Amino acid sequence: MPETLARDDVHELKFRDPVKARALTAAIERVLDEIGRDRVSVMHVCGSHEQSIAKFGLRSALPRRLSVIMGPGCPVCVTDMPEVDEAVALALDGKVVATYGDMLKVPGTAMSLAEAEAQGGRVEVVYSASQAIDLARGTDDEVVFFASGFETTAVATAAVVLEEDMPANFSVLSAHKYIPPVMEIVAEMPGTNVEGFLAAGHAATITGSAIFERFVERHGIPVVVAGFEPLDILAGLLKLVELIRDGSAAVANTFPRCVTAEGNLVAQERLWRVFRATGGNWRGIAHVPNGNLRLRDEFAGVDARRRFAIDLTPLWGHAPTTLLQSCICGDIMAGVAAPTDCDLFGKECLPGNPVGACMVSNEGTCKIWHQYGGHPEL
Amino acid sequence: MCLGVPGKVVSVEGQVALVDFFGVRRETRLDVIDEPVGPGDYVLNHVGFAIRKIPAEDIRETLSLYELLLREAGGDMMADDVRGEIEAARGAARQEAARA
Amino acid sequence: MSHASIETRRANGAMPRRPQERIVTLMHGAGGRAMRALVQDTLAAGFPAGAPWAVGLEAMDDGAAIPLADGWLVVTTDSHVVHPWEFPGGDIGRLSISGTVNDLAMMGATEPLGLTSAIVVEEGFALADLERVQSSMTTACLEAGATVVTGDTKVMGRGELDGIVINTTGVALARSVVRDSGLVPGDRIVMTGTIGDHGIALMAARHGLDFDGGLASDVAPINRLVRLALDAAPGAVRAMKDPTRGGVASALHEMAEKSGVGIVVEAERIPVSPAVRSAAEILGLDPFHIANEGKAILGVAAQAADAVLAALRSHPRGADAAIVGECIDRQVGRVILDTGFGRRLVTEPEGEPLPRIC
Structure with missing residues (x-):
């Protein structure tokens, strides 16, 4: 036993x-x-x-x-539309896109990965970066790991990128964010x-x-x-x-059992050996200087953005919904507005059909308020 | 944002540990942990990777930190009321346990 | 490809969103609101009404009940697809018998007269595997005291189907019918055992999660268990539902909405096995959202709750049964969870639950 x-x-x-x-x-x-x-x-x-x-x-x-x-x-909520578009384009182009379950319903310009899958795209949900590598080992097709998450999760991606016997058909499309x-x-x-x-x-x-x-x-x-x-x-x-x-x-x-002043130095070394911080848009917030983690030049061969000419033109028939202009996610995430201040909340913007970042993920303020009712009197 | 789950190491083979997460066991990679771990150690797991060894004494430290925080904030009637409630609740729980 | 180009096109702003063709997605099959809407708006729409059925399609219950001179004829049908077809604790054969027997039982019809079995199988499926499926169906029939009385077999070409699909239909007679809409304020909510076992075991198998130990599907016919509960206090079980796809969360919501009550459940009382609790935590899932295939939720008149609980616990499949909450006359249609720290609304899953990282 x-x-x-x-x-x-x-x-x-x-x-x-x-x-x-x-x-x-x-x-x-x-x-x-x-x-x-x-x-x-x-x-x-x-x-x-x-x-x-x-x-x-x-x-x-x-x-x-x-x-x-x-x-x-929420790193999933703030993943920008063009990042989702890249993954959608790869999936529709016959590559196997492996990603964390959180990413499936995040809206892109034209569609989410879940919708891409419904239209014949190849999408696999993985729990760990190691599983994405295993997928690649079991096939001759190109497997692209659409990697999301903050630095904590990026460390795991770094670890697999640094693996010695990485299969040749494996690459990473990084949407990692640095908080x-x-x-x-x-x-x-x-x-x-x-x-x-x-x-x-x-x-x-x-x-x-x-x-x-x-x-x-x-x-x-x-x-x-x-x-x-x-x-x-x-x-x-x-x-x-x-x-x-x-x-x-x-x-x-107040979390001394896990956090020290200097942090996990081994993980930091892996993280920064593989990734560099670069500026980029966070959905609903702003351009964040050094907010995105991208693969360094040494790993260009593993970088899906450099390995494939990702063609977004098939998605251009779809313009983003004009509703986005009324979305106040940025204000909500900045803490200056509540979901109920938004005209779209609970009407055009719903968990099953989200407009903005805050309605996308389980962690989004709008989704949580929509489901749990903010401060409900229970 | 990052789901992290603590578990106890059962065995280690190279860069992979078998970890008991209070009911299920799962392999967890040790590539990015900054200390050697062995059977019996607690680790924090995130997406299949151990990211931190949790020393047993740190768990006690966290608990005593809560006590300290409470003491610092306490010392008046209200906090004493709450302590009284805590004791009463514990007593009730013990009675319940005894009945069961 | 740079981001700039798509940003520019968007900034120019002239393109209307191309109306997307409405298609069926996996979310429609996940047992939540999307599925109920698809059934109500499309699949169940337009059939001629007027048959003298007490419980028909419009009730969206677990099955239909047709009044006879002395009692009811209960009918239910269910197609079973599961990937992988064999999983810890069971396989598609056991599932196909249990699912239909349980749907009958949820209407109060615990003695199936007969089942049908229609199998569609993919070319290339190993005969030895088919024999295993058949043998599981037999075992489940014996446990349920049921049998298959007629069937149908089709074979489709390689790649036209994922392995095997089994449809079973069941018929049974019942002296009285139990609905999923009969809750009244004050009724106790009773669960017949631990929750989340089937879905978590399946997910672990499906996503190659290699959880070692403790995880197995609960798939089983529970008609005999249900009969014990019904006989313990005749008339006192006012509503039943089996929390399959969509989990306990969807089942409780449906019962609350259809009955016009609120439901409050206490987290501490809900039976969850340690293995399921841990696996759910690792995968970022809520056991409330996870499918069960051998459990029922009963709404029981308060004064009879203890008797029903004792009857359930006397059966091996009801050993973990518990009274987990009660119905209230406020918060109609809502399901509230008392966590011990505070209270919150229970959410319904949207689509199939997937492992999360955050």
């Missing part, structure tokens, strides 16, 4: 004690009392934080005067009232918490690195409101 973990271990590692959660919520309430204002706004920049907040129903338990805004923390630069953009957006950031624990596992020191210096607002279990998030929020109360612009790490 395999040795399995005792239930206590699971609870210990999962940090899911509702009783402790109530104590943390009460402590947050008390710090808000001390701050004394009727609204304190903080932003998390991680879709998994939103996912946990939604999944565990934390928003219904948090004090109303603490506004926890979801920032541009530190976009925090600068959001912090400088006009009208933003964000007083502190909750930084993503798993991305910081790679980059380390020290990466936020300069950000804190420049913008004078605190950053707390937090994990994803309910208690992690509540502890992170408590630390953040304490720093706000004390007027202390500092970096704090």
Whole structure:
């Protein structure tokens, strides 16, 4: 019989004690009392934080005067249309496009990958970059790994690109994003009232918490690195409101079991050996300098953009919907608007037929509000 | 954004570890972890790659961090009320467990 | 190809969106809202009405019920496609018998008179595999106390079909019919066992996830289990549904909407095996969205809930049964989950659940 973990271990590692959660919520309430204002706004920049907040129903338990805004923390949502177009074009051109399940419904200019598959394109869902390589090993056809995700996920892509016996029919179409630069953009957006950031624990596992020191210096607002279990998030929020109360612009790490100041140096070395940061559009937000991760020249042979002349002209018969012009995703992700401020929300823009980035992924603010009802009275 | 799941290493073969995720086991690659891991170690997995070894003492550290945060924020009637509630709830849970 | 060119074309802005031909997509087959809309708007539209059926197509229930002089004739049909055709815990043969027997049972018709079996198979399918499928069907029939009374066989060319498709139709008599719309406020929600087992086992097999240990489909006929529940407190089981595609989330939504009640369930009470819980977490999936093939959700009058629960637990397939929630007269059509940390709405899956990275 395999040795399995005792239930206590699971609870210990999962940090899911509702009783402790109530104590943390009460402590947050008390710090808000001390701050004394009727609204304190903080932003998390991680879709998994939103996912946990939604999944565990934390928003219904948090004090109303603490506004926890979801920032541009979903790499799938911010994948730009032309990036999806490239993958769609490759799939319709007979290449096997392997990608994470999250990417299937992200709208491109003409269609999503799911729609491309319905029209005969070849799309395979993988859970890991290794699986994409395995797919390539099992076929003579070209397999293109449409790689999305932040630096955490890019590290896995880097690892397979660095494999010694990589099959010749494997290539990477990188839509990877790098999160530190976009925090600068959001912090400088006009009208933003964000007083502190909750930084993503798993991305910081790679980059380390020290990466936020300069950000804190420049913008004078605190950053707390937090994990994803309910208690992690509540502890992170408590630390953040304490720093706000004390007027202390500092970096704090409430996820020490995974995050160190310098991060995972081996992973960083792999990441930057394979990728370089370059500017690019994030859907619904802006051009983000150094926000995109692209393969370095040394890996041109593995880079789908250089290996194939990706022809987007067949997609040009389709113009993007003019609805996009009314989409206010950028404002929502910057924390200056709520989904209910958008004319399209719940009408033209729905989870099954999303217009903007925030309705695309499970982590998008609009999708979550549409499904969970924002702050529903339950 | 990144789904990360902790698990316990069962065995290691080269750059691949068999990891027990509290109920299912799965192979996890060790290419990008920055410390050697062995059976019994906790690791954090993301898309099939271990990205961090979680030292057991750090788990305790996190728990004590919560306690510390609570203590710092506590010390008044309200927090004491909550502690009372916690104790009451624990007592109830114990009674429930005893009945079952 | 540079991005600039497409950006430029877009900036010029003159092109209208080409009206896309409406086509069937996989989302239409995933058991959620898209599928219900396709059936309601297209597939079930236009048939002549007026037959004296108490429960017909418009009810969108698990099957139809035709009134007889003394009781009801219940009919249901189901086509089974599954990839891979063999998976941990079962295969398409077991699935095809269980699915139809269970759909009958969900209407209160727990003793099938007979089943039909129509098999379409791809050229090249190994005969030995077909024998395995047949043998699984036999085993499932024996468990259900049912048998196949007629059938049909077609062979299609290589590549025209993915292996094998099996359609089964079932007929049974029932003294009274249980609907999926009979919930009233105060009713308890009872689940007959752990959730998510079938879909997670299948997904692990389909995506080559090599989960070692613990994952197996729950595919099984549960008509005898259901009979125990119905007999434990006659009339007290007011609604039933088997949470197949779309999972518990879709089934609860459908029951809440059709019954005109709200449903509150408690996360801590919902039986989920540790293996399914872990695998779902690794894959970023919600067990509520995952298919089951050997489970039922029962709405039971409050005073009879304990008796029904005891009856379920007396059967091996009901050992993990639990009372997980209740119906309320507010939040009509909504399903609310009490997580222990707070409350939230349960969402319905859109399309087939896929492994996520974030």
